[in-house]
Amino acid sequence: MPDKNFKDILRKINQFGITKNTDIVELINSLKDTGFNAKRLAIACEIYKEMVNAKNCVKFFGLAGALVPAGLQKVIFDFLNEEFIDILVTTGANLTHDLAEALGYQHLQGTLENAEFDDKILHREEMNRIYDVYMPNKVYEGIEDFVAKIEIPDNDMSVSSFLKFLGKQLPENSNSILRVCYDKDIPIFCPAFTDSGLAMQLGFHNQNLNLNHFKDMLDMVNLAWDAQVAGMCIVGGGVPKNFIMQSLQFCPNSATFAIQITMDRPEPGGLSGASLREAISWGKINEKAKYSTVISDATIALPIILWYLKKSFK
């Protein structure tokens, strides 16, 4: 840390203005020279743009949290469809909810003034709650009907191969993450797949199923190994964050770009909230990397980043 020359580094904070004609690129450019999380969000946008522009950069995207229920399915779809993501690592929950929407089911919302329904009554009425989003139990029945008809080509295929196969079964022209990854040939990894409603249905209907999680692990390491330049965008921590990180740890080229959007913090010591700088000690992010952690709800930060990228690459 160049302690002695901080005077060479420090620059004026920008007391920026906003007009009704401000556009998103201009706003982000203004925020870049401020402080706190506005600055970090702006720099995250800038790093992401640079990742997209960088020749041969493999863009890893780690997605935890219940973003599909919260209404961000199309936003994530667009990240994939615009090729802002090369490799997706996510949770079984996100895929379960993506499948539900792809099959025509919907998630529901309340109002802020009536935010506190009695969970006992919700239970009796078979309405599952995810903070302020609701999913009727009957969605599970729809998923079960769908799963029951699937003929899995190989009980020992990797999870990512299975997810590609699954995406192919889904309607074209939907906003499905699974479908667009199939269409665009973008690998989806889901290391904790059996920790999901979708996997439970699959397991109940296919007692011999043994999707090969170790093959996924090795495939992921190979993809990381082959990346001449690696970048990562981590949303919400969890298993997706670590799975991307561990794959890059022993590679010739660790990550050169890193973005993290999370509400978790370093002090409790868990990986979800760990700083990106910490990952340098492990060799997961390289010493010369550009990185930015944005402490923000992803439902606010992700749409802004997408908007900035779409406008930048119009």
Next chain:
Amino acid sequence: MPDKNFKDILRKINQFGITKNTDIVELINSLKDTGFNAKRLAIACEIYKEMVNAKNCVKFFGLAGALVPAGLQKVIFDFLNEEFIDILVTTGANLTHDLAEALGYQHLQGTLENAEFDDKILHREEMNRIYDVYMPNKVYEGIEDFVAKIEIPDNDMSVSSFLKFLGKQLPENSNSILRVCYDKDIPIFCPAFTDSGLAMQLGFHNQNLNLNHFKDMLDMVNLAWDAQVAGMCIVGGGVPKNFIMQSLQFCPNSATFAIQITMDRPEPGGLSGASLREAISWGKINEKAKYSTVISDATIALPIILWYLKKSFK
């Protein structure tokens, strides 16, 4: 809580899209029907617009946190200049930093990759740190020179009267909060004024100064009492939040609109993170109020709200 009829209330989550031509009003309208904090931010925007439109609504604005150092002086200036705020309650720190910028001093920023200067070296070099913002000690000297020349008209005047007097001394056409409040005749309350660098300088130079804090308290209660409709926007909690809340508690009309932007949470039990719903039990917010708490860094949420308001009232 209308537990039995939740089915009448629940509506579809909006899986919204973004294009390069999206504008801020359209984005907020999309987010309104999602979940988590994106929804809450969108509803906060909508409530703020409604406050501005509401006839006779007195808009209280509580501002804690170091937003001027972080580059939001002009954003707050615009909230005042556009008359989105009728009564400002803030901290001595924000006023101290506002004065510094008004006098031509600047706050400084580092880079994310060099974010961790040694505070011991910063101290030796007389550079004060506010997370990732920096303020040279010499700014204090500039404030002292300014304060030493002020002739306070009345040692027993209220803090808000003094702050109005102070605003008048500052350059026209600056982005100063103090100056625009003078120009627009917007009262500024600062209940913990003596908890600030500005007040320390004033006290050192005026040993007989006894600004009347109780007069402020009573003036504020009278303003709250006279409000036919009251609305509040609380940024960051702290004393400004409680001071607005306590003033409305015993009034004929408690708040009808309430917005809160904070990173604090209810569980530790402090007022800063308390839910707005809790304020209903105290009679500070009324039973039919519209309200929204956004868990977000204010440096991200406030510019978005301002942008939305400017575009909505173009």
Next chain:
Amino acid sequence: MPDKNFKDILRKINQFGITKNTDIVELINSLKDTGFNAKRLAIACEIYKEMVNAKNCVKFFGLAGALVPAGLQKVIFDFLNEEFIDILVTTGANLTHDLAEALGYQHLQGTLENAEFDDKILHREEMNRIYDVYMPNKVYEGIEDFVAKIEIPDNDMSVSSFLKFLGKQLPENSNSILRVCYDKDIPIFCPAFTDSGLAMQLGFHNQNLNLNHFKDMLDMVNLAWDAQVAGMCIVGGGVPKNFIMQSLQFCPNSATFAIQITMDRPEPGGLSGASLREAISWGKINEKAKYSTVISDATIALPIILWYLKKSFK
């Protein structure tokens, strides 16, 4: 929610005292009648004691976070050794670090005043950082040597069967979680096992390994199904929390006791911070359950709970 009769429920807050002769059971009893997280911690202790006392109660324990590196290996060992846990669900990271300690390696700590080492230098010196804990890279080499010699009995065995086999290889009389689970015949589930350093070493050395994660999933559902009474203690959220929850969702008896210790919060919408009350809507926790979420660093709360239990059952 029995809104009308809150007056029947409310009791006096206990303004409790502490003496040098206070003991842990007395302290917890005092805190039970206070507010905020002290109360919640006290009630968590009480619920855990009740779980241990309850006849036929199956105690599920979800363990995320880096607690072994932080020095809590022996605390978790004791929870297992005292039979306060019947089924453990954890992360691959915790098992990797447990194995390291069992093989004689150590985790390291700095001092608070020298808490900010340069991660670039740590990297060059092959010292991996976990917030304020450090692990030399050579530990991985030791794990690799161990793993290279293991002869896995069946490439298609479940992860939990493998972990039992692994525990058997470890030194008796160590404080190892893996070993005590073998000794006590306590099943360990690790749904995201391939998301760990241990699994990577296993995969590199055994290209045909395909531990059957679906078998684990079904075994876990069967254990949950058979539980006449179910209780859960969730530390830190993540995959272990959801894996326990999903297993109980469709069972005849969902959880009757539930404790959660976490720094995560509900507002970002992820499962880690979700309230226990929310799980009632899903049928994972039953309507008459006793539950308590403690917002606390687990390194503080877990030793207190263990201490309370040991003293209560002396």
Next chain:
Amino acid sequence: MPDKNFKDILRKINQFGITKNTDIVELINSLKDTGFNAKRLAIACEIYKEMVNAKNCVKFFGLAGALVPAGLQKVIFDFLNEEFIDILVTTGANLTHDLAEALGYQHLQGTLENAEFDDKILHREEMNRIYDVYMPNKVYEGIEDFVAKIEIPDNDMSVSSFLKFLGKQLPENSNSILRVCYDKDIPIFCPAFTDSGLAMQLGFHNQNLNLNHFKDMLDMVNLAWDAQVAGMCIVGGGVPKNFIMQSLQFCPNSATFAIQITMDRPEPGGLSGASLREAISWGKINEKAKYSTVISDATIALPIILWYLKKSFK
């Protein structure tokens, strides 16, 4: 930062055990050599003990948050009564609630399973909520009756002089913070006094009251100036934290010991969550200080620290 010699600093993490005979001093000694917040809490205990032992050390204690309603009045009383505090800086809210308890009123609690009363009904029944603590409106009436009878000796006295006078009016042998500070001649500062229910009642009944807040500010600076050794324990941030910090900023001896217990974090940039290290850059804490920030609910950490101190100084 001594980056090069981290190897000289790093020591083994202690995988500590707990028995039913463990006592609090032994537990804290064990936690000292762990990681995360357990370590920080243990070091906070140790620093506090050292502050008490240090000859001529003036112990400043900043108390924000609603700890009296939560049941910690007697804990804070004991910190004062045992002379673990030399100067108390607190909020008007804590003093209002302390007065209420001293006058014989009580705060109330619910149960965790019935934690979500309807605030509208609470309002109609005149029951004010503070997270999970409740205070009937009639307490305000009792405070008003008390306040109406007080004959304030001097309208222009400082707030701290008034609080001393107030303490004298309260029953001996109560657990009142105000009373024990009078008995022990411990100054109480309350920079935002007019931001409280107590001050509102005083103001309503004494229209000429103008307690001299600037005198408090100067008195506090003088006390800080005279401290040969200064230590601070900051609970919860807010105005009390800054008021102590600003008083020490320009003194010959800034703080040599510093403890902070808070759930706030640095990233949003506010002072409440600012690291203690940051205060070194300002000269509020000195370069050689021992310091520890504990991210913990104060209702858990404060009783533990008191218990440790009582046992250590038995």
